[in-house]
Amino acid sequence: MLYVHSIEVGAVSDRVQRLAFLAACSLGIAFVSCYVLAPLVRSLRSPLRKLPGPWYAPLTTLHLRYAFARGTIWKLVESKHRQYGPVFRYGPRQIWISDKDALRTILQKVDLPKIQMYAEISRDAHSPGLFGEVRPDPHKTLKRFLSPRFTVAHVDKQTHLFEKCIGDLIAKYYQLTKAKAKTDVVVTDLMMDLHGVALDIMGECSFGRGFGQTLPVEEEYLGMEDRIWLQIPHSIFHGMTQRYKMVYIKRWLRGLGIKLHFDWPADMIRAIDAIVRERSDSKDHSRTDLLQHFLDSGTRPDSSAPMNTRDIIDQVSEILPAGSETTSGTIACLFLELLHNPDKKAKLLDSLPVLTATDPIINSKTVRTEPEFRYLNACIKETLRLHPIASEMGRKTGTDWYELAGYSIPPGTVVSASYRHLHRNPEFWPEPLKFWPERWLEDENARDGAPEPDISAYYPFSAGQHSCIGINFARAEMRMVAANVFARFDLEDIMNQHLDFRQYITMQLENGSHKVVLKQRF
Ligand code: HEM
Numbered sequence: 373m374l375y376v377h378s379i380e381v382g383a384v385s386d387r388v389q390r391l392a393f394l395a396a397c398s399l400g401i402a403f404v405s406c407y408v409l410a411p412l413v414r415s416l417r418s419p420l421r422k423l424p425g426p427w428y429a430p431l432t433t434l435h436l437r438y439a440f441a442r443g444t445i446w447k448l449v450e451s452k453h454r455q456y457g458p459v460f461r462y463g464p465r466q467i468w469i470s471d472k473d474a475l476r477t478i479l480q481k482v483d484l485p486k487i488q489m490y491a492e493i494s495r496d497a498h499s500p501g502l503f504g505e506v507r508p509d510p511h512k513t514l515k516r517f518l519s520p521r522f523t524v525a526h527v528d529k530q531t532h533l534f535e536k537c538i539g540d541l542i543a544k545y546y547q548l549t550k551a552k553a554k555t556d557v558v559v560t561d562l563m564m565d566l567h568g569v570a571l572d573i574m575g576e577c578s579f580g581r582g583f584g585q586t587l588p589v590e591e592e593y594l595g596m597e598d599r600i601w602l603q604i605p606h607s608i609f610h611g612m613t614q615r616y617k618m619v620y621i622k623r624w625l626r627g628l629g630i631k632l633h634f635d636w637p638a639d640m641i642r643a644i645d646a647i648v649r650e651r652s653d654s655k656d657h658s659r660t661d662l663l664q665h666f667l668d669s670g671t672r673p674d675s676s677a678p679m680n681t682r683d684i685i686d687q688v689s690e691i692l693p694a695g696s697e698t699t700s701g702t703i704a705c706l707f708l709e710l711l712h713n714p715d716k717k718a719k720l721l722d723s724l725p726v727l728t729a730t731d732p733i734i735n736s737k738t739v740r741t742e743p744e745f746r747y748l749n750a751c752i753k754e755t756l757r758l759h760p761i762a763s764e765m766g767r768k769t770g771t772d773w774y775e776l777a778g779y780s781i782p783p784g785t786v787v788s789a790s791y792r793h794l795h796r797n798p799e800f801w802p803e804p805l806k807f808w809p810e811r812w813l814e815d816e817n818a819r820d821g822a823p824e825p826d827i828s829a830y831y832p833f834s835a836g837q838h839s840c841i842g843i844n845f846a847r848a849e850m851r852m853v854a855a856n857v858f859a860r861f862d863l864e865d866i867m868n869q870h871l872d873f874r875q876y877i878t879m880q881l882e883n884g885s886h887k888v889v890l891k892q893r894f
Pocket residue numbers: 486502503515690691694695696698699702760761762765766831832833834837838839840841842843845846
């Protein structure tokens with residue numbers, strides 16, 4: 373009897389095992405069908421199949437993730453544009469476009485929304501800064517609130533803050549060169565210097581206090597508060613990098629209902645909170661920096677609640693890199709082009725006044741309006757053409773279909789606008805790889821045979837609703853830094869440096885370093 377029972381139990385457990393095996397197989401098949409086969413079939417049958425592109429584009433995004441993570445996406449995109457032309461497919465739902473009319477449609481006519489990736493770099497997707505805000509209405513509200521602080525007139529009012537920081541850079545270069553004989557070689561890391569001055573300018577214009585990056589004070593004279601303050605740029609960049617690296621993991625976990633929380637370092641929140649309280653208690657409302665603007669009238673764009681310290685940090689933390697990586701990177705490219713084109717550098721130096729270290733700093737209005745700075749302005753415009761710091765930017769088609777460059781683009785497509793490739797298209801820019809500032813001179817006699825620029829094929833600051841809010845600020849800073857350095861110093865390149873670019877959000881020199889030889893002109 374006992375024996376019969378154990379046979380029955382064995383048969384039942386076999387059946388249970390078989391059923392469990394069948395259930396697991398069915399679940400596996402369902403999973404593969406839902407998450408692998410169905411998207412694959414959809415991707416292969418998508419109207420995007422009509423676009424040129426490599427064979428693996430409909431199958432995977434792994435190559436894109438790898439290139440984004442390594443900062444080499446711009447190289448791949450450039451080579452694929454060369455191979456396939458102005459429009460190509462490079463992922464199941466990812467396309468790149470550099471066609472002039474299509475870009476105007478994407479950016480200005482229909483103004484496609486930003487991709488979700490922008491929001492992912494924010495500390496909290498519900499409290500992003502202007503750059504990371506992808507929700508159309510809060511974005512509009514925030515832009516309307518911030519725009520008055522970025523007009524030409526307002527930036528002109530702030531140039532005394534720029535002057536202070538650029539004065540520090542000139543003082544540093546004077547210290548380095550003053551005791552040296554003409555034959556001595558003085559070397560400085562130009563990229564680090566430009567980054568430092570751009571951060572100090574952002575500190576002054578955001579909080580009314582620079583970050584001490586250009587002329588650091590001796591460690592022994594620094595109190596704890598000062599040390600934390602000097603670390604703020606690092607803390608912000610570190611936080612952003614962490615979030616950028618975690619984008620895919622963060623989204624995957626969110627799909628499983630797990631939300632990763634990021635916060636700013638507690639020291640940094642305390643340091644900024646101290647300044648916020650000091651300002652709130654002060655009766656002086658005459659300051660022109662962003663902090664004062666946030667305190668006077670800042671409200672959260674989604675709820676209209678007054679901004680608290682964390683909200684203010686969230687806002688500034690996106691404007692800080694947007695306003696420092698971009699300008700320092702572009703000025704670095706300007707110097708690089710001039711050092712690699714000695715005839716253009718000589719022409720520029722000839723056009724500028726020669727000043728001593730103690731002469732007043734040339735301000736942005738002077739460079740903008742005085743004829744002797746025309747060639748410098750042309751050099752800056754040409755640099756922005758050859759090296760648009762945002763080489764490409766992601767938009768998405770949302771729920772609608774669009775006709776772009778002769779193709780029907782379905783809803784849910786990620787459309788990357790390839791500014792850099794458009795800026796290097798010989799159809800609009802003859803001899804596109806030549807650094808040719810004369811293109812931008814209005815006087816035909818001074819243009820020296822250079823063709824007129826086609827500004828409808830020029831988007832260094834993008835266009836439309838999401839175009840750069842800092843355009844006037846950026847121009848003022850680039851003009852002032854370049855004019856004041858070149859009016860006092862000559863720079864020469866050092867051979868055999870490895871100079872390559874990597875692109876995470878903006879294009880940057882790969883090692884964050886470019887060493888040059890510095891010589892006084894006075
Ligand atoms: C040479 C310097 C600069 C260049 C080439 C540049 C370029 C750009 C571009 C191309 C965009 C559009 C991004 C997109 O299409 O998604 C952008 C957006 C933005 N830029 Fe700049 N930028 C520069 C300097 C600045 C400065 C100095 C600031 C602030 C002080 C700034 C703040 C911003 C912000 C907040 C956005 C987001 C705007 C929005 O979404 O409405 N930028 N910039």
